[in-house]
Amino acid sequence: MNMILRLVRPHWKKLTLSLSFKTIGSLADLMLPFLISVMIDDVIPNSEEGDIELIVYLGILMLLIAVIGLYLNIVANRSAELVAALSVQGLRHDLFEKIESLSANQVDDLTRPSLISRMTTDTYNLYNATAGLQRLGVRAPVLLIGGIVMALFLDPVLTLVMIALLPLIGLLVYFTSSKGIPLYKRIQSLLDKLTRTLRENITGIRVVKALSMTEHEEERFDKNNQETVNAELKAHYTMAVINPTMHAIMNVGLVVVLVIGAFRIDSELTKKGEIIAFITYFTIILNAMMSITRVFIMISRASASGSRIDEVLHLPKDMKDGFDEVVLDEAYPHVEFRNVSFSYNKQKANLENINFKLERGQTLGIIGSTGSGKTTLVNLLMRFYDPDEGTIYLHGKDIKTLKQKELRKRIGLVLQNDLIFADSIYGNIQFNRNQINDEDVRVATKVAQAEFIKEKEDELNYRLSQRGSNLSGGQKQRLLIARAVAGKPDILILDDASSALDYQTDMKMRNSLKEELSDTTMIIIAQRISSLKDSNLILLIDDGKIIDMGTHESLMKTSKIYQELAFYQLGGEDK
Ligand SMILES: Nc1ncnc2c1ncn2[C@@H]1O[C@H](COP(=O)(O)OP(=O)(O)OP(=O)(O)O)[C@@H](O)[C@H]1O
Numbered sequence: 001m002n003m004i005l006r007l008v009r010p011h012w013k014k015l016t017l018s019l020s021f022k023t024i025g026s027l028a029d030l031m032l033p034f035l036i037s038v039m040i041d042d043v044i045p046n047s048e049e050g051d052i053e054l055i056v057y058l059g060i061l062m063l064l065i066a067v068i069g070l071y072l073n074i075v076a077n078r079s080a081e082l083v084a085a086l087s088v089q090g091l092r093h094d095l096f097e098k099i100e101s102l103s104a105n106q107v108d109d110l111t112r113p114s115l116i117s118r119m120t121t122d123t124y125n126l127y128n129a130t131a132g133l134q135r136l137g138v139r140a141p142v143l144l145i146g147g148i149v150m151a152l153f154l155d156p157v158l159t160l161v162m163i164a165l166l167p168l169i170g171l172l173v174y175f176t177s178s179k180g181i182p183l184y185k186r187i188q189s190l191l192d193k194l195t196r197t198l199r200e201n202i203t204g205i206r207v208v209k210a211l212s213m214t215e216h217e218e219e220r221f222d223k224n225n226q227e228t229v230n231a232e233l234k235a236h237y238t239m240a241v242i243n244p245t246m247h248a249i250m251n252v253g254l255v256v257v258l259v260i261g262a263f264r265i266d267s268e269l270t271k272k273g274e275i276i277a278f279i280t281y282f283t284i285i286l287n288a289m290m291s292i293t294r295v296f297i298m299i300s301r302a303s304a305s306g307s308r309i310d311e312v313l314h315l316p317k318d319m320k321d322g323f324d325e326v327v328l329d330e331a332y333p334h335v336e337f338r339n340v341s342f343s344y345n346k347q348k349a350n351l352e353n354i355n356f357k358l359e360r361g362q363t364l365g366i367i368g369s370t371g372s373g374k375t376t377l378v379n380l381l382m383r384f385y386d387p388d389e390g391t392i393y394l395h396g397k398d399i400k401t402l403k404q405k406e407l408r409k410r411i412g413l414v415l416q417n418d419l420i421f422a423d424s425i426y427g428n429i430q431f432n433r434n435q436i437n438d439e440d441v442r443v444a445t446k447v448a449q450a451e452f453i454k455e456k457e458d459e460l461n462y463r464l465s466q467r468g469s470n471l472s473g474g475q476k477q478r479l480l481i482a483r484a485v486a487g488k489p490d491i492l493i494l495d496d497a498s499s500a501l502d503y504q505t506d507m508k509m510r511n512s513l514k515e516e517l518s519d520t521t522m523i524i525i526a527q528r529i530s531s532l533k534d535s536n537l538i539l540l541i542d543d544g545k546i547i548d549m550g551t552h553e554s555l556m557k558t559s560k561i562y563q564e565l566a567f568y569q570l571g572g573e574d575k
Contacts, residue, residue: 007087018079025072033280040273080134113196122305129302180300183235332396340390365532368541412484420468444486473500
């Protein structure tokens with residue numbers, strides 16, 4: 001509720017218009033049953049004596065009130081939708097901005113599918129509640145209180161029958177709100193899980209098919225689907241009690257009112273028209289109570305969604321940005337890791353006591369088994385995560401003191417499966433970076449050995465499909481390398497980025513990189529010794545630790561593991 005108030009506050013002018021029109025429209029609706037009773041009890045009996053003028057006037061007045069009520073309610077409903085749409089637009093903007101600023105750790109904790117459903121389903125629930133509350137939040141109380149006042153005015157004794165039913169309805173409303181919130185929260189978290197399974201399957205559909213895992217995945221999805229259905233049914237079964245119970249209370253009340261009313265007409269304590277109007281007010285009041293229940297259901301859903309959104313919006317900044325610019329200082333190494341240790345889950349170390357120095361223009365090669373921590377090392381240098389111990393320096397400055405944007409702008413990172421967008425080849429390389437011109441793109445494609453572009457119709461304007469599915473693995477890798485090279489980075493990181501290239505193209509590309517980017521410091525992560533052997537320094541990593549380091553030549557003399565690797569990969573040609 002607090003969130004909805006917060007959302008609509010900036011649109012208070014439109015909100016005031018919507019709420020006042022709704023109030024006046026509802027008051028107009030309240031007038032009609034009373035005018036009907038006047039017509040039946042006072043005007044029609046007079047017309048029997050030939051006076052029909054009053055019937056016509058009263059009829060016109062009723063029609064006018066009905067039309068005004070209709071008009072005001074339509075305008076109010078439209079304005080309510082507008083306020084809800086604008087409010088949720090603002091919320092989506094804030095949420096998107098916040099998600100963009102989350103650290104990698106926070107994204108890991110919240111999980112990506114959950115962030116997506118907070119952005120979509122949860123904001124949609126809030127939209128519904130914001131619009132619904134404006135439509136019903138004022139109309140229902142106005143009809144409820146106004147109806148009671150009119151009923152009291154018409155027949156205080158019958159009104160007491162009605163008031164006796166109100167505590168029962170109050171109990172129902174309490175039941176709805178106390179049960180609803182936890183049930184809807186659970187549905188939302190199960191939907192997250194379902195989205196996660198779906199996402200994993202859609203992204204990995206080829207792997208799933210290739211490994212004949214379709215049946216297993218179907219079972220997994222069905223299990224999640226069933227859990228979600230069960231939770232939805234539980235929530236809806238619980239909520240399904242409310243409407244019929246309300247109707248039952250209403251019908252019992254109507255019978256009692258009719259029976260007592262009949263006796264009162266018989267005893268001339270009241271008139272027929274008044275009883276008809278009273279029954280209409282009675283229905284209006286109970287419908288208003290039902291609308292209030294609906295408002296509570298909406299609030300339950302919205303508050304579950306609101307708290308999930310607030311959880312993201314109120315996350316503290318867990319990685320403080322630095323203030324300093326990156327200043328080139330040749331007196332210090334370009335990159336230095338000093339006693340760096342890190343763990344994702346803060347239990348088992350993923351990197352332990354990493355130490356190395358790289359001068360500007362040098363190349364670092366990193367080799368190690370899968371899961372040994374190679375990418376983690378890059379993640380720390382990019383400041384996606386901060387080390388638990390030790391410090392990473394860039395030109396002698398702790399990277400925590402540098403502006404994150406500056407730091408990342410100076411590093412060109414190519415991952416094995418990086419994103420390719422549904423855009424032209426040119427667009428994918430230039431990547432909305434204004435400082436990169438046509439010549440930079442041309443040179444970058446040359447360095448990355450991406451001559452395949454010339455063979456495509458439209459060349460650089462050739463349209464790629466999403467994720468680059470109309471390119472081969474090696475073509476994608478060269479395109480991604482060209483994207484990083486075009487930014488003329490101070491540091492170029494190739495994380496398993498040339499694995500799909502044949503030996504010769506890989507070698508040509510490295511030579512070309514050395515020529516064109518002679519001042520650029522390079523970090524090459526690869527499984528092939530041939531991709532690293534010219535590096536100034538090679539780290540051999542296992543289980544998060546550097547087990548051997550040196551040049552290819554020195555490692556060939558001192559490291560048994562490296563020797564074995566070289567033997568199998570190079571066939572002993574380098575021994
Ligand atoms: N976001 C994460 N949350 C938790 N653990 C992670 C995360 N990313 C990686 N890990 C774990 O950290 C360890 C090191 O992973 P890393 O990606 O650095 O390995 P790698 O050497 O680059 O492997 P590969 O050659 O297969 O890419 C692995 O055990 C991995 O499971």
